[in-house]
Amino acid sequence: MPKQIAVLGAGSWGTALAMVLADNGHNVRLWSHNSNQVASMNVSHQNEKYLPGIVLPGGITVYESMEDAVRDTAAVIFVVPAKAIREVTAKLAAHLPADAVIAHATKGIEPKTSKRVSEMIEEELQGVDHRPVVVLSGPSHAEEVAKRQPTTLSASSVDMEEAQKIQELFMNENFRVYTITDMVGVEFGGSLKNIIALGAGISDGLGYGDNAKAALITRGLAEIARLGTKLGANPLTFIGLSGMGDLIVTCTSVHSRNWRTGNMLGKGMTLEEALDQMGMAVEGVRTTEAVAELAQQAGVDMPITQGINQVLFHGAKAKDIVDQLMTRLPKHEMNDLQDVLNTR
Numbered sequence: 001m002p003k004q005i006a007v008l009g010a011g012s013w014g015t016a017l018a019m020v021l022a023d024n025g026h027n028v029r030l031w032s033h034n035s036n037q038v039a040s041m042n043v044s045h046q047n048e049k050y051l052p053g054i055v056l057p058g059g060i061t062v063y064e065s066m067e068d069a070v071r072d073t074a075a076v077i078f079v080v081p082a083k084a085i086r087e088v089t090a091k092l093a094a095h096l097p098a099d100a101v102i103a104h105a106t107k108g109i110e111p112k113t114s115k116r117v118s119e120m121i122e123e124e125l126q127g128v129d130h131r132p133v134v135v136l137s138g139p140s141h142a143e144e145v146a147k148r149q150p151t152t153l154s155a156s157s158v159d160m161e162e163a164q165k166i167q168e169l170f171m172n173e174n175f176r177v178y179t180i181t182d183m184v185g186v187e188f189g190g191s192l193k194n195i196i197a198l199g200a201g202i203s204d205g206l207g208y209g210d211n212a213k214a215a216l217i218t219r220g221l222a223e224i225a226r227l228g229t230k231l232g233a234n235p236l237t238f239i240g241l242s243g244m245g246d247l248i249v250t251c252t253s254v255h256s257r258n259w260r261t262g263n264m265l266g267k268g269m270t271l272e273e274a275l276d277q278m279g280m281a282v283e284g285v286r287t288t289e290a291v292a293e294l295a296q297q298a299g300v301d302m303p304i305t306q307g308i309n310q311v312l313f314h315g316a317k318a319k320d321i322v323d324q325l326m327t328r329l330p331k332h333e334m335n336d337l338q339d340v341l342n343t344r
Helices: 012-023 035-044 066-070 082-093 117-124 142-146 160-170 183-205 210-230 235-239 241-252 257-266 271-278 283-298 303-313 318-326 334-342
Strands: 004-008 027-031 051-055 060-063 075-078 101-104 133-137 151-157 175-180
Touching (some): 004 012, 004 066, 012 027, 012 051, 012 060, 012 142, 027 066, 035 060, 051 142, 060 066, 075 082, 075 160, 082 283, 101 160, 117 133, 117 183, 133 160, 133 183, 151 183, 151 241, 160 175, 183 210, 183 235, 183 257, 183 283, 183 303, 183 318, 210 235, 210 241, 210 283, 210 303, 235 241, 257 271, 283 303, 303 318
Parallel strands (some): 027 060, 075 101, 101 133, 151 175
Antiparallel strands (some): 133 151
């Protein structure tokens, strides 16, 4: 049965998810804060800035008014950058239908507070009658989803009935959704893989080969699992779609904003130059800052993350950080796995 769905955020990922919902017969209200973008998309039926050449299916209308976008909707999907989550949620609070399913498809950790996106949404909706938040996450590039290429994600919530509702809204022959109970692991996996993708881009930018990138991905997964399990995640989540799956796609694809940013850093650009050239949110940058601090507070060893943090924010040279990582004291590889298992 067709439903009214609001998608908050008209970047590439928000637009691609709106397309999936519209393909499934739902009436989609895509919200943007940019009046020029709203007018352009409603006339051209394209998102010319973020998904050029892709024609939007019928059933998508773009709104600038938050109140109009969410009125009488069955579900509200957040797809705005992590840094905008609190501001957008605060705007939504006065207009949120009490029975609407709430989900987010944003990947990031908040600096200073170390809050996950679902926690930020919950805090901003305090005092508002609402359903539990669902996380939609996994290996996915908007460009491929918009072309209706096969994609598989996970939906997680403290309430599995809510996760199943999101699963039902999105599932089709091109877009498969699994449910999973480990919300903490799904959010940490989806957010922290962006840090490792920055590192993979730096490695490629420095001219290193597949050996280096494979090691970076593998050891990066060990770091993600160490921190995630310390903070309550199930270690098995990190070998699933929101862990290894998302890590592979983000570290190996030119579609990845984080890989592309890292690649420019490896070739000698400053962070400011790389972000200016990207012209869109690169979630791994803020997440690196947040997780480097969180790891220290939690007493978790994350040398790759700390090294990338030094490159991004403290003027370290990428080549020097690689040398430091390669010359660390010898360790037993299985110590990491044992540490993870011991936290359970």
